[in-house]
Amino acid sequence: MSSRDRATEVEGLYAEAAQWHVNAGGETIHAKRLSGRWRTFKWLTASVWLVFFLGPYLRWDGRQAVLFDIPNRQYHLFGATVLPQDFWMLSLLLLFFAILLAVVTAVVGRAWCGYFCFQTVWTDVFTWIEERLEGPPAARRRLDQAPFATRLRARLPKHLLWLVIGWFTGFSFVAWFVDAPTLWRTFFTGEAGVAAYVTVALFTAGTYVLAGFLREQTCFWLCPYARIQGVMLDPTTLVPAYDTGRGEPRGRLRRGGEAAAGQGDCIDCNQCVAVCPTGVDIRQGQQEGCITCALCIDACDQVMDKVGKARGLIRYASLDELEGRPTRPLVLRPRVWLYGGILTLALAGIVYGLASLAALDLKVLHERAPLFVRLSDGSIQNRYTLKLLNKTPEPLAVEIRVSGPPGLEVSGLERPIQAAAGVVTPALVFVRVPESALAAEQQPVVFHAEARRGDGQRLDTARESVFIAPAP
Incomplete structure (x- = not known):
């Protein structure tokens, strides 16, 4: 587009905006x-x-x-x-609704404003x-x-x-x-x-x-x-729009119900303005005050029925359609595919998060300093901090058992851990393994947590960690 064409287009936009009517609170719209x-x-x-x-x-x-x-x-x-x-799921939920708002606006304008x-x-x-x-x-x-x-x-x-x-x-x-x-x-x-x-x-x-x-x-x-909203719409967005080519030049009907020669279908009854909850005139084009509620379509269709003309003078239409340009199906619009992909990923994350929620959660933190200790009997000891999250509304007595290399012994778990409702309960655990049973510098160990609720429901979870020993 040349600079002259661009300047002409900008001048046209300014001219259209100058005809907009925005009620700044000076009158009550009834x-x-x-x-x-x-x-x-x-x-x-x-x-x-x-x-x-x-x-x-x-x-x-x-x-x-x-x-x-x-x-x-x-x-x-x-x-x-x-x-x-x-609460990482909350971030995905907010992302989902933000993108949903964007994709709905790109497809059908301010449907959120008009209807929800x-x-x-x-x-x-x-x-x-x-x-x-x-x-x-x-x-x-x-x-x-x-x-x-x-x-x-x-x-x-x-x-x-x-x-x-x-x-x-x-x-x-x-x-x-x-x-x-x-x-x-x-x-x-x-x-x-x-x-x-x-x-x-x-x-x-x-x-x-x-x-x-x-x-x-x-x-x-x-x-x-x-x-x-202006940056979220494009020429393919469907919005309530006045068909200028069909409606102009507008003019009232003569006595007897006849229109003047060359007159458009719009009879200038102003019913579209009368029903608008924000007081805008849709015939002046899409504008800030329009919330796309489509009540002007109902009003215009009723008038067209009364004067014996086809409905659709005001209808949901895109700028491309009104100006006679070819229209593309929704599935061919890159923006819809991009928004749809983000929506799918966010929704998949939310579903996964809800599906993986457990009433009892266990985290195992391996002590880093030192990674291991050699005891006087020659066995190797690792220290772990367990964090039990009880998501039920009642306290639980949680039993912990550990599986791993042969000869494994555990201290610190002689009695069940009393996990309060809705909070994280820490516990310190020591795991010892004879050095002769350690075939590698790192070997897996699994911590199993099990509890029963007051109604007899069994809760269990497991978390894998690692047992670290000196290099063979």
């Missing part, structure tokens, strides 16, 4: 709510957040199925207990309550101009419901970190921890302000994702 397939899909995806509210009440083996027990540094995920020593983001979902619920109590957008705009006493009387029920939702949001968040039935019992009697009350208060205030008042301003000014 979006029109319409039914449609994308509105239905939006409600279905928002229902995923029911897990946030109901998940803490799911039980597993007599305890909360998912519990992030921070005071005891134990994280229970159904039958698995994850301790800080296993908690800010979007809570705002949608709050505005739904607002419409049910205060009426359609026109009635709410008139109420904005009413005297304070009138507004207070009309809006008090709405604000009370908002605060209840905010409180329940905070309470549900805390319930992931404290046993939920216990939290219900202690919260209203003043017996819950200070952290619980402070967290619920912060979530109540935060949800009330962000979803009730700031709304789309949170996306514009507080969320970094809207700022970086």
Whole structure:
């Protein structure tokens, strides 16, 4: 591309950006709510957040199925207990979701913002309550101009419901970190921890302000994702887009329902703007305020049905499609393959980590100074530090046995090791072997750990180490 062509393209981008409308908080957006397939899909995806509210009440083996027990540094995920020593899996989990966000954005734009983001979902619920109590957008705009006493009387029920939702949001968040039935019992009697009350208060205030008042301003000014989405999209990304070639020049229908000669399919009804929760005009192109919720598609399709024209004037489409360039299938896009490979590796690591979690973990550290000691009877002795990690919620009596070269003797393991629940218990062990039984400078030894839980379940693990002797 020549410098002149590049300058022309940049000028075109500036001209397009100059037509964008970004509400900087000077007015409250009262979006029109319409039914449609994308509105239905939006409600279905928002229902995923029911897990946030109901998940803490799911039980597993007599305890909360998912519990992030921070005071005891134990994280229970159904039958698995994850301790800080296993937190390498958390890094892979964060990587997985970060790359997943990137690949979804590259393929279908800001689908997270439009359908799953908690800010979007809570705002949608709050505005739904607002419409049910205060009426359609026109009635709410008139109420904005009413005297304070009138507004207070009309809006008090709405604000009370908002605060209840905010409180329940905070309470549900805390319930992931404290046993939920216990939290219900202690919260209203003043017996819950200070952290619980402070967290619920912060979530109540935060949800009330962000979803009730700031709304789309949170996306514009507080969320970094809207700022970086531009570098994550490309001409093949599918986003809600206005077909300029079909819609322009736009113009209203004449009396009798006829369009002027040469007029495009867009009748300039502004319904796409009226339903937009961030107040942008999709006809001005993809822009920062668009969260790709596709509600404008529902609005435009309904208008096209009424005027007898084909749907799809606003639709999910790529820039390549709108400009008539050849489009490539997803499987031929290098970015998708790259992101997919990273996702697969991260997911494989998480699955491996969860599959390899054991209720009893044993680490064996060989003493380095000195590596061995020759005793008065001529035998060779090595010293080891055992570290037993008991991941169960109960203390265990762990028996250790050692196998290795012939004549091996162990001291320090005369009694079972008492391993406390959820912590690492160290033990010092000495292993002696007659020098005549040592055929090499290094020989393997295996430490076996075995314990039984209160319910009779047998736990065992093993760890291989090395026995070091002087060179023959």
